[in-house]
Amino acid sequence: MITKQIRKWLVSGFLTLAVATTASAQTFVFTAIPDEDETKLVERFRGIADYLSEQLEVDVRYIPVKSYAAAISAFRNNQVQLAWFGGLSGVQARALVPGSEALAQGIEDQAFYNYFIAHKSTGLERADELPEGVRGKTFTFGSKGSTSGRLIPEYHIRDRFNEAPETVFSRVGFSGNHTRTLRLVESGTYDVGALNYKVWEKELEDGNINTDDVKIIWKTPGFPNYQWTIRGDVDERFGEGFKNKVRQALLDLDDPALLESFPREGFIPASNDDYEPIRSVASELGIID
Amino acid sequence: MSGFAFNDLRASFGDKRVVGPLSLEVQQGQHVALVGKSGAGKSTLIKLLYERLTHQASLVPQGLGLVNALPVFHNVFMGQLDKHPLWYNTLTLIRPFRKDRDTVGALLNKLSISDKQWTPAASLSGGQRQRVAIARALYRNANILLADEPISALDEPMAHLVMKALTDQFSTSVIALHDVDMALAYCTRIVGIQDGRIALDQPASELQAADIMALY
Amino acid sequence: MLSYPTVRASLLFLAIAVAGLFVADIAITTANPWRDLGQFFIGVATPNFFSTEGLLTALLRTVAFGFVGVALGSFFGFLLALVYRLLPVRIFCAFIRAIHELFWALIFLQFFGFHPLTGVLAIAIPYAGIFAKVYSEILEESDPEPSRLLPPGTSAIASFLYARIPDCWVQIRTYTAYRLECGLRSSAILGFVGLPTLGFYLESSFSQGMYSDAGAMLILFYVLIATMPIWVRPKLLPAYLLAAPFFLGEGFPIVWGNVERFFTEDIVPSPLRNGEGLAGLSSWLGDVMITEALPGIWNTVVLTQIALVATGLLSLLAFPLISKHFTGPVRRTSGHVFLVIARSTPEYILAYILLQLWGPSMLPAVVALALHNGGIIGHLIGRQTNTIELRPDAPAGFTRYSWELVPRVYRSFLAFLFYRWEIIMRETAILGILGIYTLGFYVDSAIQNIQFDRAMILILITASLNIGVDVLGRYIRRKLALQTMPTC
Numbered sequence: 001m002i003t004k005q006i007r008k009w010l011v012s013g014f015l016t017l018a019v020a021t022t023a024s025a026q027t028f029v030f031t032a033i034p035d036e037d038e039t040k041l042v043e044r045f046r047g048i049a050d051y052l053s054e055q056l057e058v059d060v061r062y063i064p065v066k067s068y069a070a071a072i073s074a075f076r077n078n079q080v081q082l083a084w085f086g087g088l089s090g091v092q093a094r095a096l097v098p099g100s101e102a103l104a105q106g107i108e109d110q111a112f113y114n115y116f117i118a119h120k121s122t123g124l125e126r127a128d129e130l131p132e133g134v135r136g137k138t139f140t141f142g143s144k145g146s147t148s149g150r151l152i153p154e155y156h157i158r159d160r161f162n163e164a165p166e167t168v169f170s171r172v173g174f175s176g177n178h179t180r181t182l183r184l185v186e187s188g189t190y191d192v193g194a195l196n197y198k199v200w201e202k203e204l205e206d207g208n209i210n211t212d213d214v215k216i217i218w219k220t221p222g223f224p225n226y227q228w229t230i231r232g233d234v235d236e237r238f239g240e241g242f243k244n245k246v247r248q249a250l251l252d253l254d255d256p257a258l259l260e261s262f263p264r265e266g267f268i269p270a271s272n273d274d275y276e277p278i279r280s281v282a283s284e285l286g287i288i289d
Numbered sequence: 290m291s292g293f294a295f296n297d298l299r300a301s302f303g304d305k306r307v308v309g310p311l312s313l314e315v316q317q318g319q320h321v322a323l324v325g326k327s328g329a330g331k332s333t334l335i336k337l338l339y340e341r342l343t344h345q346a347s348l349v350p351q352g353l354g355l356v357n358a359l360p361v362f363h364n365v366f367m368g369q370l371d372k373h374p375l376w377y378n379t380l381t382l383i384r385p386f387r388k389d390r391d392t393v394g395a396l397l398n399k400l401s402i403s404d405k406q407w408t409p410a411a412s413l414s415g416g417q418r419q420r421v422a423i424a425r426a427l428y429r430n431a432n433i434l435l436a437d438e439p440i441s442a443l444d445e446p447m448a449h450l451v452m453k454a455l456t457d458q459f460s461t462s463v464i465a466l467h468d469v470d471m472a473l474a475y476c477t478r479i480v481g482i483q484d485g486r487i488a489l490d491q492p493a494s495e496l497q498a499a500d501i502m503a504l505y
Numbered sequence: 506m507l508s509y510p511t512v513r514a515s516l517l518f519l520a521i522a523v524a525g526l527f528v529a530d531i532a533i534t535t536a537n538p539w540r541d542l543g544q545f546f547i548g549v550a551t552p553n554f555f556s557t558e559g560l561l562t563a564l565l566r567t568v569a570f571g572f573v574g575v576a577l578g579s580f581f582g583f584l585l586a587l588v589y590r591l592l593p594v595r596i597f598c599a600f601i602r603a604i605h606e607l608f609w610a611l612i613f614l615q616f617f618g619f620h621p622l623t624g625v626l627a628i629a630i631p632y633a634g635i636f637a638k639v640y641s642e643i644l645e646e647s648d649p650e651p652s653r654l655l656p657p658g659t660s661a662i663a664s665f666l667y668a669r670i671p672d673c674w675v676q677i678r679t680y681t682a683y684r685l686e687c688g689l690r691s692s693a694i695l696g697f698v699g700l701p702t703l704g705f706y707l708e709s710s711f712s713q714g715m716y717s718d719a720g721a722m723l724i725l726f727y728v729l730i731a732t733m734p735i736w737v738r739p740k741l742l743p744a745y746l747l748a749a750p751f752f753l754g755e756g757f758p759i760v761w762g763n764v765e766r767f768f769t770e771d772i773v774p775s776p777l778r779n780g781e782g783l784a785g786l787s788s789w790l791g792d793v794m795i796t797e798a799l800p801g802i803w804n805t806v807v808l809t810q811i812a813l814v815a816t817g818l819l820s821l822l823a824f825p826l827i828s829k830h831f832t833g834p835v836r837r838t839s840g841h842v843f844l845v846i847a848r849s850t851p852e853y854i855l856a857y858i859l860l861q862l863w864g865p866s867m868l869p870a871v872v873a874l875a876l877h878n879g880g881i882i883g884h885l886i887g888r889q890t891n892t893i894e895l896r897p898d899a900p901a902g903f904t905r906y907s908w909e910l911v912p913r914v915y916r917s918f919l920a921f922l923f924y925r926w927e928i929i930m931r932e933t934a935i936l937g938i939l940g941i942y943t944l945g946f947y948v949d950s951a952i953q954n955i956q957f958d959r960a961m962i963l964i965l966i967t968a969s970l971n972i973g974v975d976v977l978g979r980y981i982r983r984k985l986a987l988q989t990m991p992t993c
Contacts, residue, residue, distance in 0.1 A: 184864075
């Protein structure tokens with residue numbers, strides 16, 4: 001009985017090993033920053049992997065990671081060649097990998113914006129600037145490495161109050177991602193939070209937000225955000241013109257279900273220079289050296 | 290060349306002098322019994338002698354010094370670890386060679402514990418443990434035997450068997466004994482210890498049990 | 506009473522913890538903490554074992570990483586134990602065990618990436634340090650008499666094999682098996698930073714409020730730990746050890762250039778990298794110290810002290826649950842189940858769950874640390890009371906507890922508690938990754954900002970703090986003449 005079990009395990013172990021060797025041969029691997037619930041990400045990017053695999057005629061695999069930094073490290077270490085980064089993580093990654101470039105961004109990513117949201121108990125109302133009333137409340141960012149969850153909100157908080165978030169608010173936390181920021185403010189764990197408008201609108205559309213409990217109090221000005229970034233050395237590894245093929249495949253993506261899962265209207269070309277505003281804000285806040 | 294002579298043997302425990310200073314000369318062929326009250330310094334004297342004789346002596350200490358987790362065979366085999374290369378000893382630990390099994394087996398047979406050859410020392414009775422330590426000393430087969438109360442846990446027939454085996458195999462020996470009759474029966478010379486000094490030193494043939502009892 | 510040094514020491518630590526409560530951030534910040542907790546328990550009661558396709562694989566990987574990590578750790582730990590009397594070796598071992606598995610994993614992730622080696626080394630390295638210390642203590646305590654009796658000229662190795670090892674073998678085996686259980690726990694939490702073990706899926710389902718999925722994973726984990734005596738058999742071990750490396754998963758090939766880059770560039774303080782020289786370095790160091798290290802150290806120490814005393818109180822409350830002097834066999838069994846669950850759940854997972862339910866503050870961390878460590882100490886003390894025979898007319902109830910039992914076990918209770926002091930501090934630091942402002946928070950932030958030089962300095966500071974507490978704990982144990990066996 002036990003020996004049979006072991007034999008079964010051994011066999012499946014060798015199978016995994018076999019998979020490992022083939023996977024490392026010529027698989028094009030990509031990742032994405034974990035900015036939303038993992039189930040959603042896996043569903044979305046498995047679809048992308050299938051699509052790219054078909055278009056590029058190579059094996060394409062998506063690997064989920066647990067943090068923004070892990071996505072950047074995997075990209076930097078050449079364990080993934082392509083990544084769906086946020087504005088900030090893209091800037092950080094491209095600074096670390098010479099020759100890498102922003103390939104494509106969502107149409108909405110040219111002028112992305114954030115919502116500051118508040119729990120009903122705060123009594124805060126929507127305003128044209130971040131309300132003075134947030135002072136002394138508890139506040140949550142998204143992930144530490146997030147553009148719309150951290151960088152942009154922190155920039156605007158400092159800009160508005162001329163103080164660090166820790167002194168403006170009575171408690172500052174990092175929820176981990178946008179979905180969680182929404183849930184934590186909705187449940188009243190935090191009074192105020194900041195999140196990516198796309199996540200808000202998608203959840204609202206899907207009927208997942210109780211608007212009696214949580215409401216938008218401020219919308220930030222626009223900034224460039226998410227983009228596909230690719231390593232500079234993919235042509236050497238996957239053949240001449242591979243980078244352009246990837247770009248073209250992304251720009252051609254018109255499957256409504258896939259686009260809806262992001263959600264984006266479609267993808268347009270992007271360049272490294274598009275993200276200069278993000279770089280300068282990050283450098284001002286001391287997040288990058 | 291297995292006699293010895295040491296001068297100025299002494300040992301202290303803290304400020305208290307336990308042994309000596311004393312001198313002891315033992316000729317080849319002598320079987321010396323150390324007798325005396327417990328605490329007189331017999332064990333310490335045996336230890337002192339072993340420190341000086343190491344290479345030439347087989348020792349049976351009062352604590353026996355068995356490795357409890359190892360079987361009897363290996364405890365006995367340890368008496369000759371210096372005679373084999375490392376690979377041989379390591380293999381023996383896993384699976385002993387027939388030649389050694391036979392030799393050790395014969396020895397254990399002589400001490401009537403051959404049925405315990407593969408029993409861990411931890412699960413033996415006091416008397417059996419004592420015989421394992423004796424078997425180790427016999428197997429070591431040095432020139433001189435130093436033994437500290439080697440028969441304290443044995444019944445009388447077994448005690449005779451062991452004393453005979455020891456005095457037969459070792460041409461020279463120093464054995465601490467509390468059993469005066471045994472000392473007179475198997476040893477050729479009696480050394481009485483009192484307060485760390487030699488209080489009596491006579492050939493066994495010239496002594497009666499009563500003469501020795503004076504020491505107690 | 507006050508004339509007893511043990512009582513005085515206890516009161517001193519109690520006073521420090523109470524003072525700590527005034528400065529600590531203790532709060533429940535969620536609006537409906539009890540509803541969430543209720544939902545969680547409902548989830549555990551209605552586990553969904555078929556949610557994730559990867560659940561069984563994750564379980565297998567958890568075991569595989571645990572086995573390979575502990576095996577390598579014990580092998581190298583044993584070699585180190587042989588030379589443990591050398592001061593540099595002792596310092597080296599103290600250093601590698603002062604850095605938590607998760608920190609090691611975070612370091613290796615930066616250059617090995619998602620290669621199985623990351624997880625294996627993250628367990629093997631700190632475990633080697635711990636094994637070296639404990640093995641050497643066990644070897645030292647073996648009976649020296651048999652080796653003194655060996656014929657002169659016996660080689661050192663033969664003498665070691667015959668006269669030392671067999672004597673310690675049972676203890677070494679028991680301790681190694683015990684560490685294997687710890688290794689499974691360590692392996693599970695490595696998933697929280699992205700390795701393919703149980704923690705990976707636990708974090709995902711938990712953060713999305715899928716409590717039935719999370720419940721299933723927790724139950725599987727408890728079953729795995731509780732059935733260890735059944736499936737970990739000495740005869741099967743070689744088979745497991747041979748098979749385990751094949752179950753670590755695929756991962757990605759190591760690029761050695763990344764390793765070189767990490768050590769020659771990434772962790773070099775940025776002022777030196779940018780040629781700003783020593784002046785730049787000192788202002789950089791000053792900045793790290795003031796904005797990150799000092800607040801981190803302060804919070805870590807405050808939380809550790811509170812958690813230590815909470816652990817002590819909980820252990821004293823918990824041990825009667827399994828003591829034959831208080832309860833019958835039936836209630837004792839449920840006491841055992843409670844303590845097994847408390848101590849089998851890694852404090853990191855407990856803290857993670859409580860943080861989700863109660864919101865971020867030091868409270869979830871204190872409760873998690875107290876539950877896990879109190880479960881361990883309560884179990885050990887309870888077992889110890891079962892060896893005590895009370896006189897037939899001994900008082901019952903609270904008088905029995907306070908007059909007959911506590912005085913008898915108090916010394917070993919304190920010994921265990923001070924032994925675990927350093928372990929509690931190591932965990933406290935790491936809980937920062939979950940969002941409590943201890944040192945781990947700042948390490949994680951530095952890594953998230955891709956500032957490995959800062960992360961490295963902060964990890965080194967954390968390690969020194971742990972070593973300091975370890976030394977202090979040992980000093981106190983010696984001062985109070987307390988003796989104990991190692992726990993993990």
